[in-house]
Amino acid sequence: MRSLHFSVIVPTLDEGMLITPLLRGLRTRAPGAEIIVVDGGSRDDTVARARELADHVLHAPRGRARQMNFGADAARGDVLWFLHADSELPREPLAAMAAALRDPRTAGGCFRLRFPRREWIYRVSDSLGNVGVDLFGIALGDHGIFCRRSAFEQVGGYPDVPLMEDAHLYRALRRRCGRMRQLAAFIVSSPRRYEQLGPLRTTFHYLLILALYVGGVKIGTLQAIYRRLTRDGNHVRPGPAPLSKAESHPS
DSSP: OOOOOEEEEEEESSOTTTHHHHHHHHHHHSTTOEEEEEESOOSSSHHHHHHHHOSEEEEOOSSHHHHHHHHHHHOOOSEEEEOOTTEEOOSSHHHHHHHHHTSTTEEEEEEEEEOSOOSHHHHHHHHHHHHHHHHHOOOOGGGOOEEEHHHHHHTTSSOOOSSOHHHHHHHHHHHHTOEEEEEEEEEEEOOHHHHHHOHHHHHHHHHHHHHHHHTTOOHHHHHHHHHHHTTTTOSOOSSSSOSOSTTOOOO
């Protein structure tokens, strides 16, 4: 079996403070992977910093799903790995993904999530998120979703929906393409969105939206509930801090 070629796709918007540590981590822990940064119109130095370390820096219309699809179209790898800019990588992530994909029945998967805080509420939030991947077949973007390029193309990439696009993709891959495996290794994600509104309130919103989604509530209704919970929709979302105020939504 020939070795797999990995393409890492990172959507950005005003991530100048975070993009350099992520890309340095990728160069160290994912050597040989193609690194693609897809910027949605940053007004800071994100693009300049990304050009120092990424293989390709692309520009796409703002919106995480659109940016990730744009990056996937340009990628040359057999495996697509979607990462958020505020991620801290596990050791040898490529080897972990390659081991999972040795089984031809496996279409992809994700990593486990961990927040770098000791308070109990963070353990509740990241633990429930990890359990939810296995129980309900839902992974959000901060878990570092990966999949075979062929599977991504088969499901049509990320759907153009106002929220939960990562959950949609993960479920579609699982239903139509094969097994999706949550790996043992952890991605450490920034708790910045929890600190915007408070960890207790954020965890409640996160779990409520996911429970309603699993229960089959329509996306339009979920979006309305989410915006009401967060007042103007700009404070918190399941996933990293919003890409933009205009498009703040769970993903």
